[in-house]
Amino acid sequence: MTSEKSSDKYNAKRFYGRRTGKRLNTSRAEALDTLLPKLCLSDEELSSTLRIKDVFAKSHDHNILEIGFGTGEHFLELARQNPDSGLIGVEPFINGMASFLRDLGEDSALPQDNIRVYMDDAMLVVEALEDQCLDKIYILNPDPWHKARHHKRRIIKPQNLDQFARVLKPGGQLVSSTDVPYLAEWIVEHTEAHKAFDWAAGNGDNWKQRPDWWIDNKYATKGAKGASEMHYMVFDKTL
Numbered sequence: 001m002t003s004e005k006s007s008d009k010y011n012a013k014r015f016y017g018r019r020t021g022k023r024l025n026t027s028r029a030e031a032l033d034t035l036l037p038k039l040c041l042s043d044e045e046l047s048s049t050l051r052i053k054d055v056f057a058k059s060h061d062h063n064i065l066e067i068g069f070g071t072g073e074h075f076l077e078l079a080r081q082n083p084d085s086g087l088i089g090v091e092p093f094i095n096g097m098a099s100f101l102r103d104l105g106e107d108s109a110l111p112q113d114n115i116r117v118y119m120d121d122a123m124l125v126v127e128a129l130e131d132q133c134l135d136k137i138y139i140l141n142p143d144p145w146h147k148a149r150h151h152k153r154r155i156i157k158p159q160n161l162d163q164f165a166r167v168l169k170p171g172g173q174l175v176s177s178t179d180v181p182y183l184a185e186w187i188v189e190h191t192e193a194h195k196a197f198d199w200a201a202g203n204g205d206n207w208k209q210r211p212d213w214w215i216d217n218k219y220a221t222k223g224a225k226g227a228s229e230m231h232y233m234v235f236d237k238t239l
């Protein structure tokens, strides 16, 4: 199996941005071929209302979505810490998805029946999900889309916040982070302006304070720059 064959099979539907990068090595290409068909949400599942109880082999009281997991180290740690939760992870970048699936496959202690993935725009999953089915949505270090004319591509924006509010349970949380100061301002300004969200009590008005339950990923640990400028944002869904 060559990397071109692996990536040619998966075509973008609605994602803005790069989908492929370095050639996949054998272990990542194999993980993609064996685990993706097993774990990936299908177009059929997304074509009508997606009930959370139908997403996993058994239903879970607690369900988590991570949007744009990159190479998946945070999502993998979520899986380790939450073996009894349902976990959906979305990443359109094939190299990132393949890295996550390889690491998941190599951890034989981890159950896989509570994990589903999707390799395209996360909003296709969010828009399909039924109301009030998620406890947490993580959007860590989203792409900043620096140019003003591209701001509408940012994942945290009013129309998507309506959808995040719809799928979160009352008392659920939207968790985000960034090391780009003006993106942090954008996220807080738009999320606080939304009637369904409030800064969470433990993190409110101090975005430099790292919550003690936070799982660091490459972004937070890559060096002094990222670490010292990281903004941590936790919002409660209040309605």
Ligand SMILES: C[S@@+](CC[C@H](N)C(=O)[O-])C[C@H]1O[C@@H](n2cnc3c(N)ncnc32)[C@H](O)[C@@H]1O
Residues within 6 Å of the ligand: 015, 016, 017, 067, 068, 069, 070, 071, 090, 091, 092, 093, 096, 120, 121, 122, 123, 139, 140, 141, 142, 143, 155, 217, 218, 219
């Ligand atoms: C800057 S990276 C951060 C990756 C990871 N969350 C981290 O903190 O290391 C942003 C990620 O979001 C993904 N992404 C961008 N737009 C997305 C979308 N609409 N749906 C799902 N993922 C998206 C990108 O492919 C990329 O992997």
